[in-house]
Amino acid sequence: MKNRKMNKIISVIAVAAMAMSMVAGCGSSSSSTASTDTKAETEAAADETTEEATEAADTEAAADETASSDEAATPRNETVYFAGQQWGAVNNYNPMSSNSNCWAMSQAGNCREMMYESLFMYNCLDGSVSGLLGDSYSWNDDKTVMTVTLKQDAHFSDGSAFNSADVVATWNAHKEYNSPTGASYTLYIDSIEAVDDYTVNINALLDDQGRAVNPLQIETYITAIFQMSDEYLQVVADRNNGDADAIKEDRMEDAVHSGPYSPYYASEQKLIFVRDDNYWGQSDSMWGSLPVPKYLAHVIYKDNAAGQTALQAGEVDACQQFITDVQKLWLEDGLSISTWLDEAPYGLCLSMPTIWFNCERNGLDQTAVRKAIAMATDFSQIAASAMSGQTYTFDEMPRCVANPTDAERKYIDFDQLTDLQFSGNDVDGAIALLDEAGIVDTDGDGIREYNGENLKYQAECPSGWSDWNATLEIIAAAGQKIGIDITTYFPEAASFYDDLTTCNFDIGMWTPTGAEISGLWARSAAYFSEDYAALEVNWSGNFGHYMNDEADALVKSIPYMTSDEELKEAYTTLSKIYLEEVPSFSAMYRPQAFFAANESVWTNYPAQSNSETCNIPPLVLTDGAGIEALYHLQLVEE
Amino acid sequence: MKNTLNQVFHAPKFLIGFIIFVGLMGFCLIYPFFTDKDPLxxxxxxxxxxxxxxxxxxEVTLDSGYTLNIERSAATKIASALGDNEVKGMLTYFDLTGVDYSEIDTTDKVALVELWEANYSDDYSNIKTTTSNKKLFTRIQKLVVEAQKDQGVIIAEKNEETGELEQTDKLVGTEYSNVNKLSSVITFVLGTDNFGRDVLTxxxxxxxxxxxxxxxxxxxxTTIGLLLGLLAGYVGGVVxxxxxxxxxxxTVIPxxxxxxxISYSVGDSARGIMVVGIIIGCxxxxxxxxxxxxxxxxxxNRDHVxxxxxxxxxxxxxxxxxxxxYIASxxxxxxxxxxxxxxxxEAQLSMIxxxxxxxxxxxxxxxxxWATTYFAHLNGSWWSYFPVVITIALMTFSMNLMNQGLDQVFNPQLRD
Structure with a gap:
């Protein structure tokens, strides 16, 4: 009896101790997060650094760690913190690598221009192309040679001048080492040669008829591929004994680059770039000044929730993450957070996540089945719940092959498409369509059959991509209503990529090319190109192997069309085929990059209502013409 | 048997657990009779x-309604339109533009609005502040204008022939609808989830x-465990x-x-309630x-055996x-x-x-x-996950209580 009494007393003491420690823990964290003034954030950043140092000390030598933790502690009012772009330690800083995850430096239409730079920048707001390392470009009459003149002020981080030899060396390196990003352009570019120190000719690869294979891809090349230093490429080649595989995986920590920021600190917890105060772009021929923040830092968060929490606490300034009901952050929580637009869709919707049907599967090879699924899908539900309202609806922006920008939509004659549009959630219409096509349920199990087999499909996308996962659930629910058994399947991303690129799926979700210089053509090719379908492993498009010779021929002929009327007719015809045949259908319009900014430390971010920054695309201060935002940032408290 | 049951139901822990459990299950069985909502x-x-x-x-707009001599006053409209964030935004605006508000009571929203109207200008070029603040000022101004409107709401319909809008009715501040008379009234006791489904149903x-x-x-x-345990214990030896x-x-492999x-390998399409139950059981x-x-x-080795x-x-x-x-209990x-x-x-499996x-x-x-995936815990949508947590806790807690109660009755060492 005495023992039991003692036990009770001890247990009460233990519970009280635990409760007090929890209260103490919560108390300290809330006090550091609730405050949004600069001083508190500096302290928070210092705390964070201390934490990192403590964790890393277990694995690394203490002396090294002391040095690196000093580096990691950058002044808050000189640092812009990012979230949502870096999800692990940096593999390398090598633009030729297949695995360069450094700040996700993808070399696509809007490449990240912080460390390396492309020749030109694409502005997805107005479709304009402006010079970066390049000054201007022009085509010869038959579009077989593009002449590019270079900025004479440009130089690399080691002070060496940037000139034609570097442009040539960059191309030769991609070609020689067969890099994953650059080498794909060997299908379109024959060679790049120097005309003089500041002029290069890009010679297009010619087809049997003596025409350039695809001039649009060369225009993409000049806005997508980072230019590297000829001398530095030689250094890298020498230290790897010319071994292509070794060169492609060289870490390039000592990289000579032309961009305004250099790598400064990298660990498992944080990545920091520091401004190169000798950056060439401060000359009047480019920006006229240095970018405002001295440091760009990216804390590596565990997941979206951690990143969002940090954004709300003011520890992150620029956040590229999907945030459910983002407007609540300012409407209800009263936080100084803003997005490109103050009202839905909040971001700049440029890309079109698409549902791809595998046209080789039983049933999905039938237009009626594909169209019925698209018709029954509740798009307004996808817009409102899966996308949390951060999209245009298809009533606002009718479906076609163009994205919702005027730059692309001017090529579509919507009057011709009015009768072909499907608004969604039309279950009766979808059922009638299937019944009419003779695709009915004959064995009474509630599932329709085609060729004696049940219409049973898996809808697939990577796990954890929340808005996509929810979208596929809504499509699966639509399938149930019309007698098609669709179940969702969310494998790991790598496994999904294998399935998608080898046509080993039933229904898949993926985004074709977004807004870039030849985005409309590239997207049309992604929907219809029979060449892509013929590839064994295909990352480019037509994942479901839809074959339509008329559409394929149009896609092939568009790069040579010059008049707007001709282009309008072609893209309108493609849109008709797209709506009639439904080889795939867009599920939503989505921002090219989600972007929410916390203005407790920095302000003057890109916003449509801000006259100073309204022509800077809201691409998280880093991508394509969006890099200009870094030159307009201001401190809230100066 | 009767005596045993009597003992069991007199064990307080069992009784509490039993009441919670039966209450929960009873509610789940009865609830469908009171609603026609589909859970999916x-x-x-x-x-x-x-x-x-x-x-x-x-329906409210088209409802003929009732006229009550209770008008929504300007103060009420302002009070409902302006929340704490807006009041804070007004004060920030006054600070930035050098407006002296020391004379007025900052909790008096009507006074604040008067001062706001006297001083607000949509030209922010001379104000050095964040974009989010400028957006907030614009929002406040819109709310203030809306709240000040006293002309009522005009209802208009489109004339099929001319295509022009023609006024058919006008709602003023004294018109009310009786909620009991309206037919399209839907209650979501626990709100909706990320898909818009009724959480309670x-x-x-x-x-x-x-x-x-x-x-x-x-x-x-229990069946597998019991059979194997009986065999191993009684037969002994090689078995x-x-x-x-x-x-x-x-036991060694978690x-x-x-x-x-196993769940992964059976595939998504096969995983219904039965299959998941069988997998967990096995x-x-x-x-x-x-x-x-x-x-x-x-x-x-007991004598009777x-x-x-x-x-x-x-x-x-x-x-x-x-x-x-002897081991039935x-x-x-x-x-x-x-x-x-x-x-x-099951909860753990579904979570991943x-x-x-x-x-x-x-x-x-x-x-x-889904609540976690859509960050319900970060944006304050407690209704989508908290009732679920409570339900899981109540179910397992009640069963553990019943178990402890039974233990008290059947375990000689614990008998008082």
């Missing part, structure tokens, strides 16, 4: 609509599904060695890992086997009549714990996306998974 139907066109009663605005359906999974898993695990070896194997592997029997085995070993053996009774009869009744307790852990296992399909069945784990 997406009612809300958006994420996480808060709990409350939703009135159809079209979904929760009831999910609780039943989770209980079915738990019950199935519990029965399977005992083999069964113990297999049981130890399963059962949740096996659970994940992976959670080892501890029952071990405990039953040890109990049987202590029983098998030896007597049975001498009388030439068959092994089956000895097990059924001389051993099973223990088996019931094990079953209750197995059901409870089966419910938890290996439960039943979202579009076919609501389960507690799936509700938690």
């Amino acid at each position: 139907e997406m009612y809300g066109n958006g994420n996480f609509f808060p709990p409350g009663t939703y009135v159809n605005q079209e 979904e929760l009831v359906s999910a609780t039943k599904a989770s209980f079915r999974i738990g019950l199935l898993a519990g029965c399977i695990a 005992d060695n083999i069964i113990t070896f297999v049981t130890n194997l399963f 059962s949740f890992v096996i659970l994940i592997l 992976t959670s029997w080892p501890w029952t086997t071990r405990s039953v085995r040890s109990q049987v070993i202590s029983l098998r 030896n007597l049975s053996k001498l009388s030439g009774h068959s092994m089956m009869r000895i097990i059924l009549t001389d051993i099973l009744p 223990y088996v019931v307790m094990a079953l209750i714990l197995q059901i409870s852990s089966g419910i938890l296992a 996306g290996l439960g039943p399909a979202t579009t076919k069945q609501a389960t507690l784990g799936l509700m938690m998974q």
